[in-house]
Amino acid sequence: MTVFAPRGALPGPALRPDHGKHAAPQRLGAVLVEQGVLTEQQLAEALDQQERVGAPLGSVVLAKGWVTRRELYVGLAAVWGADLAFVDPVDVDEGLARRFPAAMLARETWVPLRVEEDGDGHRQVVVATAGRPSAHIAEVVVQRTGIPRVRQVVTTDWDVQRALRTVWRDELVHDAVSALAERRPDESASTVFVRPQIAALIALLVATVTGLVLDPSLTMLVLVATVNVAVALAVGAKAVISTVGTAWETVEQVTAAEVDALDDAELPVYTILVPVYKEAGIVGLLMRNLADLDWPREKLEILLLLEEDDPETLAAALAAAPPDIVRIVVVPHSLPKTKPRACNVGLAFARGEYVVIYDAEDRPDADQLKKSLIAFRKGGDDLVCVQAALNYFNARENLLTRMFTLEYSSWFDYTLAGLDKLRLPIPLGGTSNHFRTHMLRDLGGWDPYNVTEDADLGIRASARGHRVAVVNSTTYEEANMAVGNWIRQRSRWIKGYMQTVLVHTRHPWRLLRSVGPRQAAGFALLIGGTPLMFLAAPWLYAMLAVELLAPGALTPALPGWLVQVSLANLLLGNGVIIYLSLLAGFKRRTYGLVPFALLSPLYWLLHSIASYKALWQLLVKPFYWEKTNHGLSSHVQAEDTPDMDAGPAPAPGPARTAEDRA
Amino acid sequence: MTAVSPVRSATVAGPPRVPIRWALLAGAVALGVQGVVLLTTDRPVRDVLLPGHLALVVALGLVFCLGAVTVAGFAAGAAAAGLVVLQPDTLLPLLVGAALLALGCGLAPGWTRVEAWQAAQSHPLSADAEAPVVPVADRSRGQQLRDRWRSDRVFAAFLVLAFHPVLAACSLWFIDWTQRR
Incomplete structure (x- = not known):
């Protein structure tokens, strides 16, 4: 249903601010008071708040829940x-929309919305x-339709989004799925193997089979030696990177004093994306977790x-009745x-x-x-992303969560910090x-493939040529506590x-030229080396088992020195992994987890299973x-129904800590 | 939407600032000197490297214990592993030394300072974990030591210091065993 107010709307000022940013606040306030949706006292308080946080008055009264979206608009x-219209997607002319x-x-x-005739019989586009109605919109409309007359009516932002999700549904889905693959196919995983990679794999396979037929010993020697060198380099690189990170464990990228010095009035609008799928039970929790945010x-x-x-x-999200700052975006169905x-x-x-991006069960500091804003301001124009550390609030739930927490602590507290310090590519x-x-x-968003x-x-x-950095702030998540679930995730x-x-690696030389040899090596050893380590580990364990049960059984096929090197590699690799896990408990004072680091080799065998899958x-x-599957932890299930409108949750204290709840 | 951690609101001293870069550099120089001596003299490898490694273990172990610098524990453990490789029968004394240093970690004020600082950075973990980091005035020295003590920290520190030499000893034993079979 479309409802028009009696007055007409024409293109307004040249600039088009959001939410009446430049609308005289007194006037909006006066209108809202006059309309009886806001009291004088509320208006005075809202104006104070507006001055303090530097946000439009409309946003202030909306955030406080004093007016509904409809009343505001x-x-x-x-x-x-301007006229006011409540837009029904069926009223949008699809031909015009395209x-x-x-x-x-x-x-x-x-x-x-549509093309209509005005009172004088001239065609005009209604948007x-x-x-605020603006000359910019009028220009764009004229440019795209060739119709010189444009009538602008006001509607709510939710109406605009609903219309977009409905009428432009296919385009939105197409952009979300195919934009990267179409604009930069070389950067999209929509094609798994490109032809040169297939050719290389086939050549490698043929060479291996031929080698095994013609000279099995030499071929085995080359294969085993190659795997050993790759594993040793990957483990070595991880050890060096993490050790560098350990050395910087007390370095603060952003200090509390810098945070305190921030003026709310200078803060920009921040968008939080929370993708949720089949997690009805956890949606409500999101509200309280994010209610703690100091913004x-x-x-x-x-x-x-x-x-x-x-x-x-x-249904669960709607039932939770989220406040106005939460918008529910229903993503149209498509694959992948x-x-x-x-x-x-x-x-x-x-x-x-x-x-x-946060997950629904996340509890960010x-x-x-x-801190992220300050990190961006300090990090320079080429800084595209700041990664906060992740850790788990249910670390002590079972053995798996303990191991997972040690692993995450090592990765986010030391390995990523080391990558940051060494200016190597950081996998987010x-x-x-x-x-x-x-x-x-500009980067093309995320690759959906x-x-x-x-x-x-x-x-x-x-x-x-952009940079990713880490920041000294933590988000607490739910550690996977079931082995099957863990293997699926991993x-x-x-x-x-x-x-x-x-x-x-589709264009190795291009990668080398664009990021440099050090960064390319870091990428290859960390991102490529990680799956390789997991895939190789069972074979190295098999060699150990054979050597223990039947000494010398491998030597006809492999030289004795290579068997020794392989076993040493396995031993050293496990030693490094255990050691990094031992250190991982120190940064966060989780000393109780440290002894479990000795079980890391078993935990890493689970990685091998996951890697073959x-x-x-x-x-x-x-x-x-x-x-x-999220929400399995008893910590999550025990939570009360959140209430974001009630304002900030109590500051975390010993009484509601993770370990206490365990 | 403003939340302020109660720990942060208190005045929290920063962690001890140990010039670990210089400590590690000094260790590297010591190793370099040992290498030069080894190359330029006819003295046995063990005689040349043993004192230097021992000095490194002690120095870095003290930095770890008193300065609460995790990476120093890594370096001390690595140096201790070198000692075991050079002289396998040093394992037991090294483990005793590691245990003493770990006990020191249980009482050293540096650890409490680091923990208090870390607690101010993020959500506190538990009442037990936070108890030692909350500054309390007018305590006797004995009470202060009891407040600082954390058994889990001591055990974790021991594992960090002892892991490398034990791994080295086990490796030597395994190599020896496989060769004797």
Whole structure:
């Protein structure tokens, strides 16, 4: 249904601010008071808040829940002297809609509605905008339609988004899925193996088989020696990188004093993307977790990305009655059904200067957004992403969560810190990666065909000359506590690493030239070496077993020195892994986990199982997203229903700590 | 949406600033000197390297214990492994030394300072874990030591210091065993 107010709307001022940024606040306030939706006292308080946080008055009263979106836009339409329309997607002329790209409309929050005749019989285009009617919109419309008359009406931003999701559905899906593959096919994992890679693999296979037939001993020697060298280099690189990270463990990228010095009025709008799929039970928890964030609510935009074929989660999200800063974006169904595809749709609607991804169960440190902002300001213009550390709130739930926590501590606290210090490419972690929105869009967003789209994006950013850094803030997640679930998750991660290696080694010389030999080596050893280590480990263990049970049984096929080197490699590799896990407990004072580091070799055998599953899936189901079930932890299930509207949750203290709840 | 950690709101001293770069550099120089002596004299490898390695183990172990610098534990452990390779029967004394240093880690004020600083960086972990880092005035020296003590820290420190030499000893034993079979 479309409803028009009696007055006409014509193109307004040249600039088109968001939410009445330049609308005289007194006037909007006066209108809202006059309309009886705001009291004088509330207005006075809102004006104070507006001055303090530097946000538009509309955002302030909306964030405080004093007015509904509809009431606000009624007021804004009156202030802007424009008609008000509530847009029903069926009223949008699809022929007209196709002339306008969805991405631009999503960014600028307006949609063309139809072509009509005005009172004088002239054709005019009617557009609905969630901002002040502007000359810019009129220019764009004239440019794309050739019709010189444009009538602009005001509608809510939610109406604009609903229309976009409905009318521009196919285009949104296409952009989310295929934009990268079409614009930069060389950077997309949509093709698993390119022809030169297939040729190289076939040549390698043929050479190996031929070698085994003609000279089995020499071929085995070459194969085993190559695997040993690769594993030793990969383990060595990890050890060096992590040791460098250990040496910088007390270095703060951003200090508390710098955070305290930030003025809320200078803060930009921050968008939080939360992709959720079949996690109905966990949606409500998100509200309380994010309620702790130290950021003005008026400058926060939370996009809850739900899938179209997941009505249970949608129902749960609606039932949780999230506040106005949370927008539910239903991602249209399409394949591949992956998290990066949903994130790309979310990115199209993001209006923040910065954007970050969190999972629904994530508990970021309160100051994470502020620290990331400071890291961006200190990091220079080429800094595209800031990665916060991830750790687990249910570390002590069982043996697997303990091992997982040690591994994550080692990776995020030491390995990534080492990569940052050595200026090597940083593979991003699953969540808590903060981006400059415009740079992320320039990069092409996430690759929906890569099942570790985050790691791929970190490498792609480096290859394009951008930088990724880490920041001293932590997001607490739920550690996977079931072995089957863990293997599913890990096989996806390892498959993603394989995809990332295949994508970025399509043009090895180009990679070498663009990032330099040191960075290329770091990428090859860390991203390529990780799956290789896991794949090789069972064979090295098999050699050990044979050598123990039947001494000398391998020597007819392999020289004795090579058997010794292989066993030493296995021993040293496990020693390094155990040692890095031992150190991992120190940064976060989780000394109780340290003895479990001695079990790392067993834990790493699980990685080997996952890696063979990953290899198999790479060949038969390369884009299949192994879903990780969240919300299994008793810590999550025990949570109360959150209430973001109630304001900040109590500051975390000993009474509600992770270990206490264990 | 403002949350302030109660730990942060208190004044928290930073971690001890040990010039670990210089300590590691000094260790590298010591190893270099040993190498030069080894190349330019006819003295046996063991005689040349043993004192230097021992000095490194002690120096880095003290940095780890008193300065609460994790990477120094790594370096001390590596040097201790070198000692075991040079002189396998040093394992037991080294383990005793590691245990003493670990006990020192249980009482050294540097660890409490690092833990307090770390607690201010992120969510606290548990009441038990936080208890030693909360500054309490007017305590006797004995009470202060009891406050600082953490058995889990001591055991973890021992593992870090002892792992390398034990691994080296086991490797030597394994090589010897496979060759004797």
